[in-house]
Amino acid sequence: MSDRIVIVGAGQGGFAVAAKLRALKDERPITLIGAEAVPPYQRPPLSKKYLLGEMAFDRLLFRPEAWYGENDIDLLLERFVERIDRDARQIVMQDGATLSYGTLVLATGAAPRRLPEDIGGGLQGVFVMRDKHDADRLAEAMKPGARLLVVGGGYVGLEAAAVARKFDVDVTVIEMADRILKRVAAPETADIMRAIHRAHGVDIRENTGLIHLEGEAGHVRRAVLSRGETLEIDMAVVGIGVTPNDQLAKEAGLAVGNGIVVDRFGRTSDPAIFAVGDCVEQPYRGERIRLESVPNAVDQAEAIAGVIAGSDKAYEPEPWFWSDQYDVKLQIAGYNGGYDRVVTREGAREGSQSVWYFRGDTLLAVDAINDARAYVCAKKMLSAGVNPAAEAIADPATDLKALANP
Numbered sequence: 439m440s441d442r443i444v445i446v447g448a449g450q451g452g453f454a455v456a457a458k459l460r461a462l463k464d465e466r467p468i469t470l471i472g473a474e475a476v477p478p479y480q481r482p483p484l485s486k487k488y489l490l491g492e493m494a495f496d497r498l499l500f501r502p503e504a505w506y507g508e509n510d511i512d513l514l515l516e517r518f519v520e521r522i523d524r525d526a527r528q529i530v531m532q533d534g535a536t537l538s539y540g541t542l543v544l545a546t547g548a549a550p551r552r553l554p555e556d557i558g559g560g561l562q563g564v565f566v567m568r569d570k571h572d573a574d575r576l577a578e579a580m581k582p583g584a585r586l587l588v589v590g591g592g593y594v595g596l597e598a599a600a601v602a603r604k605f606d607v608d609v610t611v612i613e614m615a616d617r618i619l620k621r622v623a624a625p626e627t628a629d630i631m632r633a634i635h636r637a638h639g640v641d642i643r644e645n646t647g648l649i650h651l652e653g654e655a656g657h658v659r660r661a662v663l664s665r666g667e668t669l670e671i672d673m674a675v676v677g678i679g680v681t682p683n684d685q686l687a688k689e690a691g692l693a694v695g696n697g698i699v700v701d702r703f704g705r706t707s708d709p710a711i712f713a714v715g716d717c718v719e720q721p722y723r724g725e726r727i728r729l730e731s732v733p734n735a736v737d738q739a740e741a742i743a744g745v746i747a748g749s750d751k752a753y754e755p756e757p758w759f760w761s762d763q764y765d766v767k768l769q770i771a772g773y774n775g776g777y778d779r780v781v782t783r784e785g786a787r788e789g790s791q792s793v794w795y796f797r798g799d800t801l802l803a804v805d806a807i808n809d810a811r812a813y814v815c816a817k818k819m820l821s822a823g824v825n826p827a828a829e830a831i832a833d834p835a836t837d838l839k840a841l842a843n844p
C-alpha cells in the first residue's frame with residue numbers, strides 16, 4: 439500500500455499542508471496537484487495591489503517553482519482531479535492518470551458564483567474574481583472613464599470598486615439586499631464603508647437587483663436593473679459569493695454540508711481523507727461553520743499537517759480577516775454569527791472606529807476600521823475568553839489594553 443500523501447488543490451491551504459509536513463520532517467512522498475498553470479500563490483492581492491499594478495506576480499508566489507523539487511514535493515500543475523476511488527485508495531485525474539495515496543488531503547477551495555448565461559453571464563467584459571487569470575483580464579479593462587458595474591456589495595466587489603476608482607473608472611455597485619455587507623457585517627460597519635465609497639465617488643445602490651445584462655457583438659453594453667433603470671456599462675464584476683468545491687467529496691460518498699464535513703482534526707468521514715480551507719465545514723464553539731479566509735486556511739492546514747505527522751492536537755479556529763479599500767484597513771477579529779447586540783467605539787485617531795459584536799454578554803467579534811489598537815486588543819480578548827462590558831467598550835475613555843490584560 440502506498441504511503442504517499444496526495445494533496446488536491448495547490449492554493450493557500452494545499453501549499454501550507456505540504457510546507458508544514460516538510461518542516462515537521464515528515465519524509466513520506468508528497469504530491470501537490472493543482473488545476474491552475476502557476477505554482478501556489480496568495481489571492482488577497484488579486485483584488486488589491488496586484489490589480490492596481492503595484493505588485494508583480496512573482497511576489498505573490500509562496501515559493502519559487504524550484505523549491506518544490508528541492509523539498510521533494512511533486513508539484514503537478516494544470517492537472518484536474520476528477521474522482522476519488524476510496525476502495526482502491528486512488529485519485530483519478532481528468533486525463534485518466536491515477537495516483538495511489540495513503541493519506542489524501544482535499545484543499546480545493548471555492549468557486550465564485552457566476553451569472554447565468556441567459557441573463558448575460560457569458561458576455562465579454564463580465565468578470566469574476568478568484569484567480570490570476572481573472573485579475574489579469576480585469577486589470578486590462580481598467581481604463582480611465584470606463585464604466586464598471588459591480589454586482590454584489592461584499593468584500594471582493596467593494597475592493598474591486600476601490601481599485602477601479604484609483605484608475606478613474608466610473609463605478610456603480612448594486613446590492614440586492616437592503617444594504618451592502620449584509621452577510622458578513624452589522625449595519626454599523628456597512629454604514630461606515632458605504633460612506634467611504636460614496637466619498638470616493640462610487641454610486642452605491644442598495645435594494646437593487648440585476649434583471650439582465652445586454653451586449654453588442656458579444657460584449658456587455660447595458661445592465662437592466664430591478665428598479666427599472668438601465669445603465670450603460672463597459673464591464674461588470676460579479677461578486678455574489680462563492681460555493682465550496684466539494685463535488686469530489688460528494689461523489690466519493692463523504693459527508694458534505696456547507697462544504698466538506700470535517701472534525702476538529704480536519705478528518706472527513708473517511709479517516710484516510712482530510713480537508714482544509716474554504717471547502718470545509720468545521721466545528722466552532724458548538725456550531726458548524728465554513729470560513730473563507732487566509733488565516734483559517736493556513737492555521738487549519740498547519741494543524742492538519744501536524745495530525746498527519748502524528749500529533750493529537752485538534753485545530754481550534756481563531757478567525758480573523760482583513761480587507762483593504764482605498765487607504766482604509768478593515769481588520770476583523772472573531773466570527774460574528776448569531777450576534778444580538780452591537781456597540782461602536784470611536785478610536786483615538788481621526789477616522790478610526792470599531793464595531794463590537796456580542797451575544798448576550800459574550801464578545802463574538804470586532805470590525806476595526808483604521809484602528810489597529812482595537813483589533814489587537816479584541817483579538818487578545820477573544821483568544822483569552824475575556825468578555826468586556828459593552829458599556830465600557832462604547833466609552834472612548836476606557837483603556838482597551840487594560841481590559842485585554844485583566
Ligand code: FAD
Pocket residue numbers: 446447448449450451452471472473474480481482483484485517518519520545546547548567568569594683686714715716717729730731732733735758759760761762
Ligand atoms: P484556494 O486558495 O482557492 O486554492 C484551491 C485550489 O484548488 C485552486 O487553485 C483550485 O484551482 C484548485 N482545485 C480545485 N479543485 C481542484 C481539482 N479537482 N483538482 C485540482 N485542483 C483543484 N482572505 C483573507 O483572509 N483576506 C483577504 O483580504 C482576502 N482577499 C481575497 C481576495 C480575493 C480576490 C479572493 C479570491 C480571495 C480572498 N481571500 C482573502 C480569501 C482567501 O484567498 C481564501 O480564503 C484562501 O485562498 C483559501 O485557501 P484554499 O486553499 O482553501 O483555496
